[in-house]
Amino acid sequence: MLTDRQLLILQVIIDDFIQSAQPVGSRSLSKKEEISFSSATIRNEMSDLEELGFIEKTHTSSGRIPSDKGYRYYVDHLLAPQKLDQEDVYKVKSIFAERIYELEKIVQNSARILSELTNYTAIALGPAVRENKLKKIQIIPINKQTAVAIIVTDSGHVQNRMFQLPETMDLGELEKLANILNDRLAGSSIESLNDKIYKEVALMLRQHINNYDFILHSIADTLLIPSHEKLFFGGKTNMLSQPEFHDFEKIKSLMTMIEQEDSIYELIRKNQSGINIKIGRENNNTAMENCSLITATYSIGTEQLGSISILGPTRMEYSRVISLLDYISRDLTAVLTKLYQGN
Amino acid sequence: MLTDRQLLILQVIIDDFIQSAQPVGSRSLSKKEEISFSSATIRNEMSDLEELGFIEKTHTSSGRIPSDKGYRYYVDHLLAPQKLDQEDVYKVKSIFAERIYELEKIVQNSARILSELTNYTAIALGPAVRENKLKKIQIIPINKQTAVAIIVTDSGHVQNRMFQLPETMDLGELEKLANILNDRLAGSSIESLNDKIYKEVALMLRQHINNYDFILHSIADTLLIPSHEKLFFGGKTNMLSQPEFHDFEKIKSLMTMIEQEDSIYELIRKNQSGINIKIGRENNNTAMENCSLITATYSIGTEQLGSISILGPTRMEYSRVISLLDYISRDLTAVLTKLYQGN
DNA sequence: TGTTAGCACTCATTAATAGCGAGTGCTAAT
DNA sequence: ATTAGCACTCGCTATTAATGAGTGCTAACA
Numbered sequence: 001m002l003t004d005r006q007l008l009i010l011q012v013i014i015d016d017f018i019q020s021a022q023p024v025g026s027r028s029l030s031k032k033e034e035i036s037f038s039s040a041t042i043r044n045e046m047s048d049l050e051e052l053g054f055i056e057k058t059h060t061s062s063g064r065i066p067s068d069k070g071y072r073y074y075v076d077h078l079l080a081p082q083k084l085d086q087e088d089v090y091k092v093k094s095i096f097a098e099r100i101y102e103l104e105k106i107v108q109n110s111a112r113i114l115s116e117l118t119n120y121t122a123i124a125l126g127p128a129v130r131e132n133k134l135k136k137i138q139i140i141p142i143n144k145q146t147a148v149a150i151i152v153t154d155s156g157h158v159q160n161r162m163f164q165l166p167e168t169m170d171l172g173e174l175e176k177l178a179n180i181l182n183d184r185l186a187g188s189s190i191e192s193l194n195d196k197i198y199k200e201v202a203l204m205l206r207q208h209i210n211n212y213d214f215i216l217h218s219i220a221d222t223l224l225i226p227s228h229e230k231l232f233f234g235g236k237t238n239m240l241s242q243p244e245f246h247d248f249e250k251i252k253s254l255m256t257m258i259e260q261e262d263s264i265y266e267l268i269r270k271n272q273s274g275i276n277i278k279i280g281r282e283n284n285n286t287a288m289e290n291c292s293l294i295t296a297t298y299s300i301g302t303e304q305l306g307s308i309s310i311l312g313p314t315r316m317e318y319s320r321v322i323s324l325l326d327y328i329s330r331d332l333t334a335v336l337t338k339l340y341q342g343n
Numbered sequence: 344m345l346t347d348r349q350l351l352i353l354q355v356i357i358d359d360f361i362q363s364a365q366p367v368g369s370r371s372l373s374k375k376e377e378i379s380f381s382s383a384t385i386r387n388e389m390s391d392l393e394e395l396g397f398i399e400k401t402h403t404s405s406g407r408i409p410s411d412k413g414y415r416y417y418v419d420h421l422l423a424p425q426k427l428d429q430e431d432v433y434k435v436k437s438i439f440a441e442r443i444y445e446l447e448k449i450v451q452n453s454a455r456i457l458s459e460l461t462n463y464t465a466i467a468l469g470p471a472v473r474e475n476k477l478k479k480i481q482i483i484p485i486n487k488q489t490a491v492a493i494i495v496t497d498s499g500h501v502q503n504r505m506f507q508l509p510e511t512m513d514l515g516e517l518e519k520l521a522n523i524l525n526d527r528l529a530g531s532s533i534e535s536l537n538d539k540i541y542k543e544v545a546l547m548l549r550q551h552i553n554n555y556d557f558i559l560h561s562i563a564d565t566l567l568i569p570s571h572e573k574l575f576f577g578g579k580t581n582m583l584s585q586p587e588f589h590d591f592e593k594i595k596s597l598m599t600m601i602e603q604e605d606s607i608y609e610l611i612r613k614n615q616s617g618i619n620i621k622i623g624r625e626n627n628n629t630a631m632e633n634c635s636l637i638t639a640t641y642s643i644g645t646e647q648l649g650s651i652s653i654l655g656p657t658r659m660e661y662s663r664v665i666s667l668l669d670y671i672s673r674d675l676t677a678v679l680t681k682l683y684q685g686n
Numbered sequence: 687t688g689t690t691a692g693c694a695c696t697c698a699t700t701a702a703t704a705g706c707g708a709g710t711g712c713t714a715a716t
Numbered sequence: 717a718t719t720a721g722c723a724c725t726c727g728c729t730a731t732t733a734a735t736g737a738g739t740g741c742t743a744a745c746a
Contacts (some may be wrong), residue, residue: 061725404696
């Protein structure tokens with residue numbers, strides 16, 4: 001167990017390093033007003049803290065920097081929740097100022113604002129449509145060979161895809177097709193559609209529609225949900241300004257990873273509701289070794305919809321970011337719940 | 344006018360620099376097999392070429408590098424069109440291998456493949472919907488207060504937006520609204536819709552729809568086309584690997600510009616059909632000082648739809664990039680024309 | 687007269703060197 | 717238990733010198 005003095009020193013080291021990005025030495029620590037003992041005492045304590053794994057040296061005679069473990073302890077035990085100042089609150093509120101009814105736009109806005117507020121990179125995972133219910137399927141012929149299928153969910157999400165028509169299909173038959181699909185599938189969850197088409201609708205189609213086999217797969221494909229929800233980014237290039245990324249290999253691997261939606265999705269996928277914090281190597285990703293990721297989820301009622309994350313250096317302003325994320329996600333949840341609860 | 348020998352030297356300097364990214368000196372030039380005169384002679388010629396503005400020195404005793412003007416001359420007069428090798432052709436063909444009916448996906452694919460083939464950044468400007476004709480407007484109520492309007496064009500493009508309903512609006516009335524809109528607007532170009540709604544449809548709506556004024560603007564907004572077509576990117580981070588961008592300020596301003604869709608749009612907006620080449624400062628953008636942009640347009644029939652560009656360092660493989668872009672854009676135009684011509 | 691050999695000069699780059707300063711660990715005195 | 721003191725480490729910066737790839741200019745040559 002750490003003594004009070006060790007805690008104090010750890011906290012001051014981390015606060016200082018977050019601010020300066022420079023290793024913190026015993027002498028400069030001893031000058032701080034919070035600290036009333038000599039640099040020699042601090043050196044002894046730092047030596048212990050290092051042995052315990054909370055801080056590290058960059059070389060034998062350097063000052064100390066926090067380790068992942070140090071940040072973890074800081075985040076779990078030492079963090080004083082920061083009050084947002086008026087300007088922050090004002091900016092966050094502006095996300096909801098416009099009357100926007102599309103979830104995606106709101107979420108996208110949140111990412112942008114958040115990145116501006118923090119100067120880090122914001123990543124928002126768009127609302128899941130998996131559990132949305134099908135409102136309506138429209139099939140609209142474009143020309144003799146092609147038609148576009150449009151599905152609309154009960155949250156107003158629209159998704160569409162073109163497919164090829166069999167030669168012989170006429171308008172009446174297309175309409176019949178759409179009717180059957182709507183009769184059978186309206187109200188079903190989006191994620192179940194593809195399944196249901198084969199299990200419950202196929203037979204019906206076979207009876208009523210010519211060229212049934214030709215069109216079945218096209219339709220089924222159309223109803224498939226994308227492998228993951230949309231990702232929205234804000235401040236993708238902000239990390240270029242962080243001193244820890246003034247190293248070409250580091251920035252390159254990070255930027256390349258950010259461009260790869262799959263790996264980003266992998267990073268932010270599983271999150272319990274509330275605030276989730278992954279520090280440095282906890283992210284299990286070499287490109288993220290010097291980064292922390294803080295994620296907050298948003299919901300409608302109790303149903304978790306998506307998440308908003310901040311990606312910053314491990315030397316991140318945890319307190320501020322957590323406060324902001326917490327605030328935004330609560331607001332987002334409240335607004336969305338009010339808008340969409342109990343359709 | 345340049346002598347043949349000067350042309351030869353200019354060409355060899357540029358070819359060498361494109362390959363090596365290092366200033367080219369007289370001695371190393373004299374060793375090339377194409378060149379059969381002494382380094383002293385070359386120095387004299389280079390001195391002239393510099394005076395004429397085709398090449399530059401990085402410092403008083405350095406080798407020469409091509410200037411923007413040098414590249415421009417090279418591109419306009421010296422470029423030998425390069426034959427694509429089998430592998431390139433194969434990869435380009437793969438863009439069209441899948442049976443995809445959505446223009447946007449094809450264009451997006453082109454950008455990705457092109458960036459992989461060149462290791463530069465590819466930017467595709469999606470198909471313009473401005474001149475598409477309206478196929479159908481659908482209005483689908485989501486709940487008591489909101490509905491989603493969906494418009495479909497004759498090319499299968501779908502665009503949708505949610506809007507708020509007046510309290511008193513019932514289903515029948517919504518349907519009536521949709522019918523009026525379809526009657527009046529089907530077949531009109533997308534860019535004219537917003538206008539027409541106010542000029543030609545407003546009166547009709549006023550007569551038949553309660554709360555006409557409430558809904559008019561919502562509908563009109565929905566029919567507004569976005570300020571510019573979609574942009575698709577490939578290889579956004581490729582420029583990080585170019586030696587000319589191993590400078591933090593440069594890479595930062597370039598990446599930041601790439602993230603700003605507006606400025607990218609500004610760069611690639613106006614292009615005559617065919618291949619367009621902008622070298623370095625010709626782009627009129629400080630972040631692009633060390634970049635060239637080569638753009639090819641694609642069309643359906645003779646109607647220009649969009650463009651595909653390659654953004655690379657001024658020291659770019661012009662010959663190869665031009666060949667690739669030319670090839671892809673022709674293919675794209677051919678495929679699209681075949682698919683969509685004369686709906 | 688166009689070409690080339692030769693030479694003095696420039697400048698980026700690299701390696702070696704030294705001094706500075708911020709830091710440490712350890713020891714001994716308080 | 718705390719602290720003053722001291723030797724030591726190491727990154728950083730500046731200086732210097734050597735190297736080498738390049739230049740421009742001049743004079744000789746074909």
